[in-house]
Amino acid sequence: MTSGLIDGNTLDGVSSTTLYTLHNRAAFASGSKSVIDDPMAVNIHRSIEYDWSKFGKPAAAAALRARTFDSAVQAYLASRPHASVVALGEGLQTAYWRLGRPDNDWYSVDLEPVMNLRARVLPHEDRIVPVAKSAFDLSWADCIDPEPGVFVSAEGLLMYFDERMAIDLITQCAARFPGGGMIFDSIPEWLSQRTVAGVHLTEHYTMPAMPFSMSSRRGASLAAEIPAVVSATDVLFPTGPGWWRFNSMPTLANNRLIRDRRTSVTVLRFAA
Known part of the structure; x- marks a missing residue:
C-alpha cells in the first residue's frame, strides 16, 4: 500500500463487524450529531484504508450501545475499585480510553487478526492485556x-453464535468469577431471522448471520435460569437521535408491543 494507511481488509466475516461498529461510532463522535465522546474512534477510522461506503448510511446504535456499556463498567468499578475488566470480542473498541484509562487490569480478548489490527491502530497501555x-x-x-x-x-x-454457546459462556463466567458481573447485548427474534435469511445493507455488504436472539424479558429472567447469577437487569440506551430516543424511554421501551421487539442490554451480577 502507498497511502500510508493501515489495510482494514485483513478482517472478514464476523471479525469485520468491528469495522462496521467503528464506522458508525466515529460518525456519531463528532460534529452536530455527536452522541459519544470518542475522538480516538475518529482517529482510528481515518487511519484505516477501507471501503467504508459499503456499510451504507451510519446509524447511532453503536455509539449509544458503547455509552451504555461504559456506564455499566464504570458502575462496577465504583463498587470494586481494584477489579479487572474483561472485554470479550473487543475489536476496535476504545472503552478503556473513554473511561479515562482506569488503573485496572483490562483484558482485551479477540481473534488474532483483530488483535493484530488493534495493536497497529491503538496505543500500547501497560494495564491492557491483549489476549x-x-x-x-x-x-x-x-x-x-x-x-x-x-x-x-x-x-x-453473543448474537453471532448459537444459544447453547452464548448461555454456556455466561454460565461459565458466573461460575469462574464469584462476586463479578457481566454485560451483553441481544437482538430480537425478528431481526435474528432476517439476518439468517440475509440482510443486505448495500449491494456490497451483507450482514453476517446472527442466529442467537434474546428478548429483554428473557434476559431479565437469567437470574432464575443460571444458578450463579443473582440479578439480571434490563438497561436502556441513553437518548439518541431519531427513533433511538424512544428506546431510552422506559414507558415506551417496556410497552408490551415493543419490549420483545427491540434491542436489549442485560447487566448481570454474580453470586459471591
Whole structure:
C-alpha cells in the first residue's frame, strides 16, 4: 500500500463487524450529531484504508450501545475499585480510553487478526492485556484473579453464535468469577431471522448471520435460569437521535408491543 494507511481488509466475516461498529461510532463522535465522546474512534477510522461506503448510511446504535456499556463498567468499578475488566470480542473498541484509562487490569480478548489490527491502530497501555483467543476458549480466564472482582463485557458478540454457546459462556463466567458481573447485548427474534435469511445493507455488504436472539424479558429472567447469577437487569440506551430516543424511554421501551421487539442490554451480577 502507498497511502500510508493501515489495510482494514485483513478482517472478514464476523471479525469485520468491528469495522462496521467503528464506522458508525466515529460518525456519531463528532460534529452536530455527536452522541459519544470518542475522538480516538475518529482517529482510528481515518487511519484505516477501507471501503467504508459499503456499510451504507451510519446509524447511532453503536455509539449509544458503547455509552451504555461504559456506564455499566464504570458502575462496577465504583463498587470494586481494584477489579479487572474483561472485554470479550473487543475489536476496535476504545472503552478503556473513554473511561479515562482506569488503573485496572483490562483484558482485551479477540481473534488474532483483530488483535493484530488493534495493536497497529491503538496505543500500547501497560494495564491492557491483549489476549488473541476466541471468547469461547475459556483458557483466557485462567490467568485472572477473581478475588478483587471481575466485570465481563460482551459487546456485539453473543448474537453471532448459537444459544447453547452464548448461555454456556455466561454460565461459565458466573461460575469462574464469584462476586463479578457481566454485560451483553441481544437482538430480537425478528431481526435474528432476517439476518439468517440475509440482510443486505448495500449491494456490497451483507450482514453476517446472527442466529442467537434474546428478548429483554428473557434476559431479565437469567437470574432464575443460571444458578450463579443473582440479578439480571434490563438497561436502556441513553437518548439518541431519531427513533433511538424512544428506546431510552422506559414507558415506551417496556410497552408490551415493543419490549420483545427491540434491542436489549442485560447487566448481570454474580453470586459471591
